[in-house]
Amino acid sequence: MVASSRSEQLFNRAKRILPGGVDSPVRYFEPYPFFAASARGSKLVTADHRTLTDYCMGYGAMFLGHSYGPVLDAVKAQMENGTLYCVPTELEIKLAELIAKAVPCADMVRLVNTGSEATMNAIRLARAFTKKKKIIKFDGGYHGAHDYVLVKAGSGAAGLPASEGVLEEASAQTIVTQYNDAAELERTIEKNRDDVACLIMEPVLANIGLVVPDKNYLSDVRKITQQNDVVLIFDEVVTGFRLAMGGASEFFGIRPDIATFAKALGNGFPVGAITGRREIMQQLAPIGRVYQASTFAGNPVSVSAAIAVLSVLFEAKDSIYPQVARSCDCIVEGLKEELEDIGEVNCTINSIGSMYQLFFSPEKVRDEQSAKRSDSSTFRRLFEELLKRNVFIPPSQFETCFVSYAHDEDDADKTVDAYSEAFKKIKGQK
Numbered sequence: 001m002v003a004s005s006r007s008e009q010l011f012n013r014a015k016r017i018l019p020g021g022v023d024s025p026v027r028y029f030e031p032y033p034f035f036a037a038s039a040r041g042s043k044l045v046t047a048d049h050r051t052l053t054d055y056c057m058g059y060g061a062m063f064l065g066h067s068y069g070p071v072l073d074a075v076k077a078q079m080e081n082g083t084l085y086c087v088p089t090e091l092e093i094k095l096a097e098l099i100a101k102a103v104p105c106a107d108m109v110r111l112v113n114t115g116s117e118a119t120m121n122a123i124r125l126a127r128a129f130t131k132k133k134k135i136i137k138f139d140g141g142y143h144g145a146h147d148y149v150l151v152k153a154g155s156g157a158a159g160l161p162a163s164e165g166v167l168e169e170a171s172a173q174t175i176v177t178q179y180n181d182a183a184e185l186e187r188t189i190e191k192n193r194d195d196v197a198c199l200i201m202e203p204v205l206a207n208i209g210l211v212v213p214d215k216n217y218l219s220d221v222r223k224i225t226q227q228n229d230v231v232l233i234f235d236e237v238v239t240g241f242r243l244a245m246g247g248a249s250e251f252f253g254i255r256p257d258i259a260t261f262a263k264a265l266g267n268g269f270p271v272g273a274i275t276g277r278r279e280i281m282q283q284l285a286p287i288g289r290v291y292q293a294s295t296f297a298g299n300p301v302s303v304s305a306a307i308a309v310l311s312v313l314f315e316a317k318d319s320i321y322p323q324v325a326r327s328c329d330c331i332v333e334g335l336k337e338e339l340e341d342i343g344e345v346n347c348t349i350n351s352i353g354s355m356y357q358l359f360f361s362p363e364k365v366r367d368e369q370s371a372k373r374s375d376s377s378t379f380r381r382l383f384e385e386l387l388k389r390n391v392f393i394p395p396s397q398f399e400t401c402f403v404s405y406a407h408d409e410d411d412a413d414k415t416v417d418a419y420s421e422a423f424k425k426i427k428g429q430k
């Protein structure tokens with residue numbers, strides 16, 4: 001990467017006080033990450049005064065683009081009237097009504113702050129509702145950094161801790177199986193039928209690179225879970241309000257029992273939501289016996305941001321979603337042409353809506369195992385070469401590139417050129 005003295009100085013200072021110099025491990029890359037100074041639209045400006053075209057976009061949070069005017073205006077106006085009340089507001093009702101209007105399964109809504117909070121409590125709700133203990137997740141699916149989901153596949157039904165500090169007793173309650181394999185899911189559920197409370201899944205895997213569902217897979221999943229009284233939780237923290245106004249459930253026409261949201265809902269402000277069937281949601285305290293609480297939940301600043309986001313999306317969804325998908329398609333088609341021109345056959349690109357990822361792999365990537373077989377060290381070189389050319393994609397092969405409403409044709413053209421030069425450089429070095 002391009003050595004940048006200001007970022008290097010800041011990183012050396014950060015390391016002394018922030019473990020690893022960062023507040024979230026994905027932000028670190030060798031030799032040190034660049035530091036951000038500001039961001040607007042599709043551009044992120046570094047502490048070294050470089051302007052990068054951003055495809056990390058807050059790991060998917062900035063669907064409308066950085067510093068999006070109507071969201072900032074709503075937040076500024078709200079801040080004049082207070083930033084935290086900890087008593088209910090009409091704003092919360094308004095936001096919940098907008099979410100319910102957009103999301104097919106959202107009979108009721110509980111607002112939270114982050115994706116992790118949403119998924120953690122969705123699992124608790126499912127356990128309380130079914131009076132069963134175990135949960136199923138997919139290999140490569142990410143649902144936040146909390147104990148029951150920070151789990152990797154073990155032998156047999158019991159998962160293993162994916163982090164030190166996660167108890168084996170906790171991870172043993174999580175069964176890890178393969179995405180895009182309905183028969184395997186059916187076998188797993190049948191074997192553990194009396195114990196499984198829920199299946200929690202990203203409808204589209206976006207945390208192992210990007211992996212899209214095979215045709216009919218999600219409807220098979222819906223059928224299997226329904227037949228076995230397993231609560232289906234769609235973790236739409238990435239796909240929510242991004243794939244469509246009603247997220248993946250609208251996009252694919254599948255109605256889960258619970259759906260969780262964050263990221264694009266606040267376009268850069270911390271706000272999330274648990275939504276679902278009325279009889280499940282009504283278990284939440286204070287009317288029910290499932291305890292979930294947060295000081296900052298429903299805070300008027302984040303809620304105002306989310307109301308502005310959903311208002312913009314409702315107003316212009318018929319133009320926004322096709323436009324963002326077109327921008328993404330332009331990049332993906334451009335990359336495919338460049339790869340063909342240089343005779344590179346060992347690459348696969350997965351894309352859907354406004355998301356894409358390139359794998360250095362000759363095979364189709366359709367689950368965690370095939371994703372992990374791709375050449376992540378060549379991907380790392382791609383990341384570095386792109387960064388030299390002012391294009392910022394997430395540093396890891398096992399993340400997703402996000403296109404926003406702010407990305408335009410010029411961004412797409414320059415991005416394809418940057419990839420093209422990067423491909424040639426990498427191929428020349430092989």
Ligand code: PLP
Nearest residue numbers: 114115116142143144237238262
């Ligand atoms: N679920 C999914 C699908 C995610 O991608 C993430 C974060 O990347 C989370 C949950 C956790 O969200 P947060 O980081 O807001 O806690």
